[in-house]
Amino acid sequence: MTLVPQIFTCTRCGYCCHGETTVSLNADDQKRMIQALNEPEETVRQSFWRVTGNTVQMKTVDGHCVFYDDGCRVHAGRPWRCGQWPLHPSILEDESNFLAISDSCPGINKNLSYRQFCEILRNLLNNDSFSC
Ligand code: SF4
Ligand code: SF4
Secondary structure, eight states, X not given: OOSHHHHBOOOOOOGGGBSSOOOBOOHHHHHHHHHHHTSXXXXXXXXXXXXXXXXXXXXEETTEETTBSSSBTTGGGOOHHHHHTTOOTXXXXXXXXXXXXXXXXXXXXXXXXXXXXXXXXXXXXXXXXXXX
């Protein structure tokens, strides 16, 4: 059984999809997104991506990711960083990272201590290929 629900349940508040920049897409993310959208690469590039040198991000519209509309419209093809969020490995490095992420994400289980949270997250990151 996945460990994710023990430490996180997304409320779909959309906070993490807002802002003027987005996560960047690696080569696998780009392929997966093109497949999920079932559009030619050039169309996806023109319509949805902001390309700066070698960096590919998603465009933003009205202060949020172009795919955000009361949820993610490209869920199956979203970048891996979106799939991992908010269970980021940096949480294990420093409690301040945990507090910052926990403050911005209502889906984090606030009933656990930092130590308890890290214990579960460490198991998750070590043993499971997961997405949130
Ligand atoms: S991951 Fe957190 S911040 Fe993002 S939509 Fe879900 S609950 Fe909201
Ligand atoms: S791809 Fe989906 S999950 Fe990622 S920022 Fe855009 S709307 Fe949010």
